[in-house]
Amino acid sequence: MWKRCKWFLDTTLLFLILILLLTVVFFNQKAPSFQTTGDVTGFVPKFSHRITTFTPDPDFFPDDAKKFFTNATRDKWLSLVPDGLGYLHIQRPEGYNNLPTPLLNYKKKDMFVVTTSVTHQLHCLYSIAHGYALLATGQEGKQSEAHWHMNHCFDYLRQSIMCAGDVALEGQQTTFAKSIPGSDGWDAMHNCKNYDEVFQFLERHKALKEHWI
DSSP, rough: OOOHHHHHHHHHHHHHHHHHHHHHHHHHSSOOOTTTTTSSSSOOOOOEEEEEEEEOOTTSOOSGGGGGGGGHHHHHHHTTSTTTOOOOOOSSSSGGOOOOOOOOOGGTOOEEEOOHHHHHHHHHHHHHHHHHHHHTTTTTGGOOSSSHHHHHHHHHHHHHHHOOOOOOOOOSSSOOTTTSSSSSSSSEEEEOOOOOHHHHHHHHHSSSSOOOO
16 A cells, blocks of 8 residues: 555656646746847847946047047047948848848848947947037038937937946046036946957958948
């Protein structure tokens, strides 16, 4: 009698363990892990993270707005993006899920080309800075950016910032006038993607050789 009960208990336990293992496998397949503010198609790899403290760099936004139009300032901005500005050639797109509609300009070349959000954001920020520098130097008549593009960039950057949701804690400002309260953000520690890895990935899969921002 005892042997029969023990066999029944052992069999039941093994059956429950098997169900548990199958459940774990099932939910792992149904719920793929995506990197925060990352790709959902499977084309872009996960990048490592590093703790980063932001530091001011006036070479990107000179106090003298006229200097924004120098080669030195433009080179600083160009150093942020790889050749091709994040336009990527995806070979064998059928192997990935949820890909966006490819850019139409490249269909004749039989290339599946998309762009990337980080370089789009940098392009928008540069466009806004360029427009501001024109206004600050009294050259608004040379403004080449259409108003719809500026409005697009403001809204796109708004949603990009909210998507990232960076909640790094910031303390008392140290670079403004003493009479100004609040934070300048320079003392905060941020959990950032390794941008060197991002840059290298974009460079490896670039669809274009031109370098612009």
